[in-house]
Amino acid sequence: METSAAARVQPIARETLDSVVIRFAGDSGDGIQLTGNQFTTATADAGNDLSTFPDYPAEIRAPAGTTYGVSVFQIHFASHDIQTPGDAPDVLVAMNPAALMVSTDVLKPGGLVVVNTGAFSANNLKKAGYESNPLEDGTLDRFRVLAIDVTRLTLEAVKSVGLGSKDASRCKNMWTLGLMYWLFGREREQTVKWLKAKFAERPKLAEANIAALNAGHIYGENAELPHGINAYQVPSANLTPGEYRNISGNEATAWGLVTGAKLAGLKVMYGSYPITPASNLLHNLARLKHFGVTTFQAEDEIAAVSAAVGASFGGSIGVTGTSGPGVALKAEAIGLAIAAELPLVIVNVQRGGPSTGLPTKTEQSDLFQAVWGRNGDAPLVVLAAATPGDCYYMAIEAIRIAVRYMTPVILLTDGSLANSAEPWPLPDLDALEPFPVEFHKDPEGFHPFLRDENSLARVWAVPGTPGLEHRIGGLEKHRDTGHISYDPHNHHLMTKLRYNKVQGIARDIAAAKVDQGEDHGDLLVVGWGSTYGSISQAVRELRTKGHHVSHLHIRNIWPLPEGLAALLGSFNSVLVPELNNGQLVKLLRAEYLVDAESLTRVTGRPFRIAGLVQAVEERLQRSAQ
Amino acid sequence: MSSNPPDKEYTRKDFSSDQEVRWCPGCGDYAILAAVQRTLPSLGSSPENTVFISGIGCSSRFPYYMNTYGFHTIHGRAPAFATGLKLANPELDVWVITGDGDGLSIGGNHLLHVLRRNIDLQIMLFNNQIYGLTKGQYSPTSQVGIVTPSSPLGSIDQPVVPVRFALGARATFVARAFDTSKKLPEALGAARKHKGASFIEILQNCPVFNDGIFDLITDRKTGPAYQLWLEHGQPMKFGPNAEKGLRLKPATLCLEVVTIGENGVTDADLVIHDETNPSLAWMLADLPDVVALGVIYRQPGPVYNESLQRQRELAEERFGAPDLHALLRQGHTWTVS
Numbered sequence: 001m002e003t004s005a006a007a008r009v010q011p012i013a014r015e016t017l018d019s020v021v022i023r024f025a026g027d028s029g030d031g032i033q034l035t036g037n038q039f040t041t042a043t044a045d046a047g048n049d050l051s052t053f054p055d056y057p058a059e060i061r062a063p064a065g066t067t068y069g070v071s072v073f074q075i076h077f078a079s080h081d082i083q084t085p086g087d088a089p090d091v092l093v094a095m096n097p098a099a100l101m102v103s104t105d106v107l108k109p110g111g112l113v114v115v116n117t118g119a120f121s122a123n124n125l126k127k128a129g130y131e132s133n134p135l136e137d138g139t140l141d142r143f144r145v146l147a148i149d150v151t152r153l154t155l156e157a158v159k160s161v162g163l164g165s166k167d168a169s170r171c172k173n174m175w176t177l178g179l180m181y182w183l184f185g186r187e188r189e190q191t192v193k194w195l196k197a198k199f200a201e202r203p204k205l206a207e208a209n210i211a212a213l214n215a216g217h218i219y220g221e222n223a224e225l226p227h228g229i230n231a232y233q234v235p236s237a238n239l240t241p242g243e244y245r246n247i248s249g250n251e252a253t254a255w256g257l258v259t260g261a262k263l264a265g266l267k268v269m270y271g272s273y274p275i276t277p278a279s280n281l282l283h284n285l286a287r288l289k290h291f292g293v294t295t296f297q298a299e300d301e302i303a304a305v306s307a308a309v310g311a312s313f314g315g316s317i318g319v320t321g322t323s324g325p326g327v328a329l330k331a332e333a334i335g336l337a338i339a340a341e342l343p344l345v346i347v348n349v350q351r352g353g354p355s356t357g358l359p360t361k362t363e364q365s366d367l368f369q370a371v372w373g374r375n376g377d378a379p380l381v382v383l384a385a386a387t388p389g390d391c392y393y394m395a396i397e398a399i400r401i402a403v404r405y406m407t408p409v410i411l412l413t414d415g416s417l418a419n420s421a422e423p424w425p426l427p428d429l430d431a432l433e434p435f436p437v438e439f440h441k442d443p444e445g446f447h448p449f450l451r452d453e454n455s456l457a458r459v460w461a462v463p464g465t466p467g468l469e470h471r472i473g474g475l476e477k478h479r480d481t482g483h484i485s486y487d488p489h490n491h492h493l494m495t496k497l498r499y500n501k502v503q504g505i506a507r508d509i510a511a512a513k514v515d516q517g518e519d520h521g522d523l524l525v526v527g528w529g530s531t532y533g534s535i536s537q538a539v540r541e542l543r544t545k546g547h548h549v550s551h552l553h554i555r556n557i558w559p560l561p562e563g564l565a566a567l568l569g570s571f572n573s574v575l576v577p578e579l580n581n582g583q584l585v586k587l588l589r590a591e592y593l594v595d596a597e598s599l600t601r602v603t604g605r606p607f608r609i610a611g612l613v614q615a616v617e618e619r620l621q622r623s624a625q
Numbered sequence: 626m627s628s629n630p631p632d633k634e635y636t637r638k639d640f641s642s643d644q645e646v647r648w649c650p651g652c653g654d655y656a657i658l659a660a661v662q663r664t665l666p667s668l669g670s671s672p673e674n675t676v677f678i679s680g681i682g683c684s685s686r687f688p689y690y691m692n693t694y695g696f697h698t699i700h701g702r703a704p705a706f707a708t709g710l711k712l713a714n715p716e717l718d719v720w721v722i723t724g725d726g727d728g729l730s731i732g733g734n735h736l737l738h739v740l741r742r743n744i745d746l747q748i749m750l751f752n753n754q755i756y757g758l759t760k761g762q763y764s765p766t767s768q769v770g771i772v773t774p775s776s777p778l779g780s781i782d783q784p785v786v787p788v789r790f791a792l793g794a795r796a797t798f799v800a801r802a803f804d805t806s807k808k809l810p811e812a813l814g815a816a817r818k819h820k821g822a823s824f825i826e827i828l829q830n831c832p833v834f835n836d837g838i839f840d841l842i843t844d845r846k847t848g849p850a851y852q853l854w855l856e857h858g859q860p861m862k863f864g865p866n867a868e869k870g871l872r873l874k875p876a877t878l879c880l881e882v883v884t885i886g887e888n889g890v891t892d893a894d895l896v897i898h899d900e901t902n903p904s905l906a907w908m909l910a911d912l913p914d915v916v917a918l919g920v921i922y923r924q925p926g927p928v929y930n931e932s933l934q935r936q937r938e939l940a941e942e943r944f945g946a947p948d949l950h951a952l953l954r955q956g957h958t959w960t961v962s
Contacts, residue, residue: 041957190957245958259949269713289940291947294712294933299738303705306698306735310678310709313696314717318709332699340696426953463694463710463717466673471642471688473697483644484689 014185014233019078021086022180025103026095027064028057028071031173036073037421038177038194042186044246044423047236048077051533052421053085053606058276058360065127067098079235083387083533085420087608092143093176095119095150097128104139112229113143114179116172118151144228148219150175157215158208167205171212178216185233188213240425247424249388249417250277253321253347254284256395258291259429261317263396264403265436267292269311270319271304273326276359277415278349281321301329305346309333312342313472315439315462317399321347324366325356327373327410334408335374338498340472341449341458343402343409347395350414350529352604361604362416364529365580370410371558371587377495379502381405382557384412386532389424391417394555396432403437405505406457412557414579416606417530443467449482455508456501503559510556512564517543517550520570522620526596527577528554528584531607535577538612549616554584560591568594573623575599575616577607635666640675642692648683653804653829657751658690664810668817675718678707680727683758684751684829687722701732704739704748711744715930718817719746725766726756729785733765740794742929743821747813750787750824751804753831754838761834773834788910788921791824792903798823799906799922803843804830808854808919815920821928828916842916855909855919860895863915870895871912882914900924 022039026032033054043050055072062069076086088108094100096119107113117135125133134140135147154172155165163171174195181188192210199206220231261268270293272282286295294316298304301322308318320330327334327348337344350366352358370382381401385394391413398409440446440459448470450459461468470482478485479493514524515532516539527535532553539551552567554560568574568588574596576585582598589596599615601607640662648654665675675693679685681700688695694717698706707721721739728736728750739748755773756762762775763782770779791799798819802812804827816823828839842851853863853871861871862885871880872894883890899905906922 044957045959047959047961239961241961243954243958243960245954245956255949255953258952262949267713269709271709288947288952289937290944291949291952294937296709296712298705298708299734302702303708303735303738306702306705307709307712309698310696310706310711311713312709313706314710314713316713318713333702336699426958429949429953462714463676464674464714466671469672469693471691471695471697473688473695474699475697 013231015230017232017234018080019076019082019086020091020184020232020234021074021076021089022091022093023089023103023107024073024093025070025099026093026173027098028059028062028069029064030071030095031170032056032071032073032095035173035177036075038191039180039186040075040246040421041190041194042181042188043075043077044244045190046186046234047239048079048234049082049237049239050075050077050423051082051085052076053416054419055605056360058358065096065098065124067102067128070099070102072103077234079237081237081239083536084606084609087610093180095172095176097124097130097134100134101128101130104134104143107143109142111143112146113140114146114148114176116150116176117147118149118172144226146226146229148179153215153219154212158211161204161208161211163204163208168208171209174209175212175216178213178218179220180216181213182217182220183231185231188217239423242425244423244425246421247388247392248419248421249385249391249413250280250349250419251284252388252391252424253385253395253411253413254281254288256392257285257319257345257399258288258293259392259432260396260399261292263432263434264317264399265434266315266317266403267294268319269294269296269308269316270321271296271298271307271311272321273298273301273304275301275323275326277351277418278321278323278326278347280418281347281349301326302333305330305333305344309337309340309342309344312337312344313340313463315460317343317345317403319345319347321349323349323351323359324353324369327366327369331374334380335376335378336474337408338374338378338380339474339476341406343406343460345395345398345402346408346410348410348412349418350412352602358604360415362414362530362606363579363602363604364412364414364531365583365602366412367528367557367580367583367587370412377499379499379558380407381409381502381505381559382412383409384529384555384557385417386529386553386555388417388420388422390532390555392427400435401505401508403460404435404457404508405455405501406460407502412529414530439465440468441465446470447482448472449477449479456497456504506556506559506562509561512552512554512561512567514550514552514567516540518548519550519567521548521550522572522623523547523549523616524568524571524574525549525551525577525612525616526554526568526574526584526588527551528557531577531579534607534609534612538607538609538616541609541613542616547616547620549620557584557587560587565592565594568592568596573597573619575619577601577612577615579607635671637662637666639672640665640692642690644689646690647686649833651830651832652683653753653831654684654687654751656804657749657809657827657829658687660809661813662691664813667810668814670718670817674716675720676710677720677722678703678710679722680724680732681758682724682727682756683831684722684724685727701727701730702735703727704732704735707746708739708742708744711746711930712933715745715934721746721748723748723750725750725752725754725764725787729765729787729790733790736790737794740791740796740822740824743797743926744929745821745931747816747823748825750826751829752787752826753829753835754784755831755835757831757834786911787826789907791826792906792910792922796824796922797821797924797926798920800824800920801826801828801916801918803828803839803918805843806918812919815923819923820925851915853912853915853917855898855900855917855921857898857900857920857923860892860897862892862895871915872896880908880912
């Protein structure tokens with residue numbers, strides 16, 4: 001790319017915006033996710049706070065031009081602190097009619113639509129379900145429209161490189177990105193660098209893509225924009241000083257597991273079977289063998305968890321990652337880890353259910369499965385990460401609790417956390433407190449279920465240690481000897497003991513506290529998991545409007561944190577928004593006899609802030625009457 | 626498999642736990658347990674480096690009676706637990722104990738994969754052709770027609786042949802023996818010596834629900850006429866006076882039983898056992914009039930846990946010492962001041 005001073009355009013007048021939501025939409029083969037990721041990096045470089053949400057079809061290559069084959073990448077960026085990928089987009093980039101079809105309903109009235117007219121053939125219009133051309137029939141009258149034949153302009157821009165027409169046409173996402181970079185005053189350098197690295201082996205493709213990127217940018221510089229469309233700038237946000245990177249939830253979880261294992265002084269054995277949206281946890285960890293990570297792609301979900309438990313028996317920290325259907329298959333093996341009292345971390349990247357459900361859409365409907373989903377009274381620890389970056393710290397916490405209490409821990413994330421990215425202040429590794437594991441070595445008075453009186457954790461005696469040979473298993477064992485026992489009273493005691501061990505962990509985690517607002521008031525919004533951003537932003541708006549509303553976000557689903565009952569009781573009403581049919585709300589009602597009310601949305605998409613604000617205001621009005 | 630020399634001479638007693646053995650009187654499992662407890666000391670095993678992992682079923686109680694490390698896991702999944710353990714600590718000598726129901730019905734998938742991956746461990750499959758612990762239903766190795774509580778008119782399930790299953794999974798070591806055989810320790814020793822997954826089918830009598838099904842083969846009087854003990858490089862001979870043998874019928878490519886001295890048959894006509902020949906092993910797995918015993922197939926191949934170790938070393942060479950600080954900064958970072 002030519003970036004000499006001469007090639008730069010004269011500074012232009014840009015309209016300043018506080019925050020913008022852009023939705024890139026196109027065929028799943030159009031490179032929408034790549035385009036979105038590049039725009040994200042450039043936006044981070046520009047110093048904005050941001051949040052992204054990729055939304056792509058379950059089919060790998062859905063038929064071109066269809067609405068169900070539309071791939072979407074939404075980015076929200078601002079000059080202030082933001083938490084969500086945004087409700088209604090201000091800008092839509094539609095690469096074909098299908099992308100326009102599925103997006104016009106969510107776009108803000110008056111929003112800007114950038115369309116590639118080159119894809120608006122009669123055939124594509126028909127495939128998208130249009131009876132007439134929306135560019136001509138008034139469908140888009142409520143928006144500002146920038147209609148450009150991106151296909152033709154891209155082919156012209158890359159003509160000199162001499163690519164085949166298919167490869168040449170594929171560069172149109174970069175042309176579009178170039179135009180968006182110009183519209184929002186973003187730098188191209190990073191993307192040029194990335195293209196050169198990506199196509200290092202195929203320099204012609206690099207050249208063509210860079211030419212397309214530049215051509216899109218130059219189009220913006222030179223084109224006379226229709227009335228009402230300006231170039232924009234979003235000033236940088238006032239982020240806390242420090243070193244940042246963009247991070248997605250699955251990256252953060254993988255790195256958190258590696259960090260947690262290091263703090264414990266253990267090796268990781270990650271057993272997994274590929275499943276959307278958890279697969280890239282396996283991919284991320286498979287690259288980290290030199291960190292003492294063993295990844296084992298098992299023959300099925302059951303073998304994956306079983307191998308992890310086998311590794312924990314052998315003195316590694318066994319971890320398995322999956323999504324809801326996989327957890328269903330693992331339930332029996334998790335029960336064994338509970339009975340045998342072995343550490344184990346299960347990451348559930350939740351997706352829409354039941355059954356195969358909505359593999360690529362997000363949902364929070366595995367809370368009951370996590371807390372209760374096993375045969376017998378089978379307590380374990382359930383944690384839930386709130387943001388992509390929080391996945392890092394919750395993965396560390398999962399390992400800490402698992403090894404300290406010799407218990408399985410389920411870490412709940414979800415498809416939205418897994419794939420969304422946010423700027424993340426890098427952690428100070430030296431500030432993370434190690435929790436080194438000490439294996440039991442002393443044969444004197446040994447049996448495998450010797451316990452620490454306070455934590456109730458049993459000793460961890462690893463095969464290969466002389467004098468500690470022992471047998472464990474899923475049969476009930478005697479409390480004092482560890483031998484198999486069918487004694488009724490003993491089983492009663494052991495059931496209580498397992499329950500108390502897990503409940504006692506509440507003393508070792510942070511007590512409940514509100515995340516935003518006072519610890520009393522009219523209404524407390526209680527959330528968990530990936531709804532953190534939406535709830536946080538909605539509560540901020542409500543508080544700005546003068547409402548006495550607070551936000552409490554639960555990261556410890558089971559055991560629940562201490563002090564929660566008192567906080568719940570300090571508000572006139574409690575509202576629990578969840579992306580499920582009402583699960584945490586039932587847990588809270590059951591545990592605390594609190595009259596908490598449920599707000600649910602099960603669309604495979606995050607909450608809309610406006611919807612949350614409205615729901616809270618309705619309830620406030622109702623109770624005021 | 627651990628190659629550490631033991632610090633002391635162990636005896637059968639060192640491998641026997643203090644737990645009362647609770648199989649039914651007359652169960653073939655007693656003989657197998659005794660053979661294992663007797664054999665391990667002679668193989669240089671030490672109790673602390675030996676682990677028995679089992680699934681669910683009568684046979685899977687086995688680990689409780691061994692004074693080694695043991696893990697009585699869940700139904701059918703023992704190979705997966707054993708895999709994880711072996712990957713976590715390749716120095717351990719890992720044995721999987723399973724049965725025909727545990728290993729070939731609910732756990733068929735895991736047995737297939739542990740064998741094809743060739744994890745370095747031993748799998749002993751006790752085959753009594755019946756579900757014992759659930760009180761006598763037919764199993765995946767039961768013969769067609771067997772009358773059980775769940776097949777009052779006789780089973781209509783076609784049985785699986787365990788040795789063929791193992792060969793089909795590309796196991797690198799496949800042997801067969803029976804519970805009371807004096808040659809069982811030899812088969813166990815060969816299995817342990819083999820690098821990779823070793824599969825031993827052990828015909829085992831269930832005196833309660835399927836009594837006597839192997840009597841013809843295992844009885845001291847009738848047995849010799851049915852036991853073909855294989856020896857690599859030796860002609861296949863059997864019978865009370867070694868008067869019978871196996872000859873290849875080239876026209877139909879199958880093995881037939883012949884009597885030496887009859888119709889001009891001599892030793893030179895008999896097939897020589899080649900334990901590295903998978904086609905021969907396939908034929909030996911299911912012979913019509915005789916049961917092949919001993920090492921049916923042995924052909925070492927790449928061992929999963931060793932390949933894994935090489936990849937670990939390669940990753941360390943390529944990426945150097947682990948550096949969390951650098952890991953978190955890979956890709957693009959920026960500073961807000």
